[in-house]
Amino acid sequence: MPKINGNEIRPGYILDHDGGLWVAVKVGHVKPGKGDAFAQVEMKNLRDGRKLNERFRSAD
Numbered sequence: 278m279p280k281i282n283g284n285e286i287r288p289g290y291i292l293d294h295d296g297g298l299w300v301a302v303k304v305g306h307v308k309p310g311k312g313d314a315f316a317q318v319e320m321k322n323l324r325d326g327r328k329l330n331e332r333f334r335s336a337d
Contacts, residue, residue, distance in 0.1 A: 283333030
């Protein structure tokens with residue numbers, strides 16, 4: 278799978294994360310006053326339906 282930056286993630290994208298395939302359900306881009314911007318991603322596991330909230334920096 279090709280690597281993308283955290284700020285390129287969109288809802289519906291399939292992500293290979295921690296050894297499993299996840300679909301991005303909700304994506305919010307956050308730019309705090311101090312520090313780097315990041316994407317807050319709510320993901321759902323394609324195999325068992327678990328949900329996970331994860332932050333990806335724009336450099337990840």
